[in-house]
Amino acid sequence: MSSAEVPSVGDLLAERYRLEELLGGANGHRQLWRGVDVLLHRSVAVVLRSPGGEAAAPTMTAAVAASRTHVDSMVDVYDAVDEDRFAYVVREWVNGSSLRGVLEQQTLESAHALELVASVADAVAALHDGGVTHADLQPGSILLSEDDRVMVTEPRNEPGNTQVEDVRALGATLYACLTGAWPRVVPAENTGLPDAATDEWGRVLDAAKVVPGVPARLSQLTADLLDHSQTPPSAAELAVELRRLSETGGADPAPAQATSVLGAINLGSLNLGRRLSGDAAAPPLGMKRLAVVAAVVAAVIFAGVVGSAIVFGGGDDPAGAEDQITGEDTGGDASEEGESDVAAPTEAEITEADIRVVDPPDGDRDQGEGVEAVIDGNASTGWSTNTYYNDPGFGNLKPGMGILIDLGEAMEVASVRVQMTSAGATVGLLAGDEDPGDSSEGDQAIVDDFTELAPPVADADTNIELQAGGQSARYIVVWVTELPASSGGFKLTISDINVFVR
Structure with missing residues (x-):
């Protein structure tokens, strides 16, 4: 002011x-x-x-x-x-x-x-x-x-x-x-x-x-x-x-x-x-x-x-x-019976160079700008999809969209926290060993070849934590298959993503 x-x-x-x-x-x-x-x-x-x-x-x-x-x-x-x-x-x-x-x-x-x-x-x-x-x-x-x-x-x-x-x-x-x-x-x-x-x-x-x-x-x-x-x-x-x-x-x-x-x-x-x-x-x-x-x-x-x-x-x-x-x-003492000696997870350091939007066919790949806002720690900023109509599944035009995160090397992923501005989306996690490339064909390869890291959460709250169970991965994708209702159509804004690894 x-x-x-x-x-x-x-x-x-x-x-x-x-x-x-x-x-x-x-x-x-x-x-x-x-x-x-x-x-x-x-x-x-x-x-x-x-x-x-x-x-x-x-x-x-x-x-x-x-x-x-x-x-x-x-x-x-x-x-x-x-x-x-x-x-x-x-x-x-x-x-x-x-x-x-x-x-x-x-x-x-x-x-x-x-x-x-x-x-x-x-x-x-x-x-x-x-x-x-x-x-x-x-x-x-x-x-x-x-x-x-x-x-x-x-x-x-x-x-x-x-x-x-x-x-x-x-x-x-x-x-x-x-x-x-x-x-x-x-x-x-x-x-x-x-x-x-x-x-x-x-x-x-x-x-x-x-x-x-x-x-x-x-x-x-x-x-x-x-x-x-x-x-x-x-x-x-x-x-x-x-x-x-x-x-x-x-x-x-x-x-x-x-x-x-x-x-x-x-x-x-x-x-x-x-x-x-x-x-x-x-x-x-x-x-x-x-x-x-x-x-x-x-x-x-x-x-x-x-x-x-x-x-x-x-x-x-x-x-x-x-x-x-x-x-x-x-x-409690970590040496006591029932306690685990596995290291506690820490938040992964992610830079703008480590993330990009995944937009498989028939996506027009014009929605990549602003994705860096999901890692700036500011809940008032974020990355948004376009508005789609007729169906929450991206208007039946494509299987979904996501945000690819490169952890730099294979790590055991404990969980991924996703904060959104509205409830109702379906969100899960995918994982793979390599990025097939920032292209329409590469994004389709992600859809075809990446495996499920955490099952999708339907009708998700605005803040969810997806449990990955310690599976090892270098590349993970916060994968959205359905959008919440918005202004006569369907649209999602993701404001923050935090990845916790061991």
């Missing part, structure tokens, strides 16, 4: 909200301000984005939905204004800490983690009922107030984000509460936490393997929520299950009847995808006061990690404590 486009300190918005202090996002399209409502004489948080107009429409829609969510665990939204050059949302000012600030110091006990995430799930369920998604669920967007409330900041409602992704982010938040680390299978900005530990195939370690004492039932539920091959429950259903488990500290009071915890959730007459209302058998929606969490917040504030009047919101908040408490290594 330039000074010519957006307000600055001391400016009065809507003749009412005076900007006092810029807290985050000084050089971005989204800024967080501390402000004052001069009419009601109270502090407010102002989330300012540029530009306004059409680009801000999802933000405005989300603000309206948030203002109508009458749950204790959602911050109150007071106002939303679009001035075309910029738009802003005015919300409740919260004194306290972000969840991130707490988790940088210590993890939470199982029962308290369950109650906290259940409160967050209440807010998410209310948003989903209102037809919007949050799109920024992570420890920095969850606030713990000085008066013992758990509160979720205003939603972003980013285009392409789905309710399923919000629920997976709830699972990632639960994992972070238990372990103090963030699982990268759920992308998020500025979590402030270290990446979750993974096994030799790049899969996130179960919480119980990272922190001894986490109940097996709770650890399995968290793993299921992070598993992209499983369909998660709605946010409302998840809130019910989390509170049920919290009564026993995360252990299941009854024997499990299913391998997957998600498959064992029994919600009776609950309407799928909707919040419980007036159900005497269920805990009321909203936040339960969390005495232990409040004590942790008080300790953090007392220690000087956060001031008594600091507010954090979304991914733009300050990093919190400069010093992090480093606990003992709880990952």
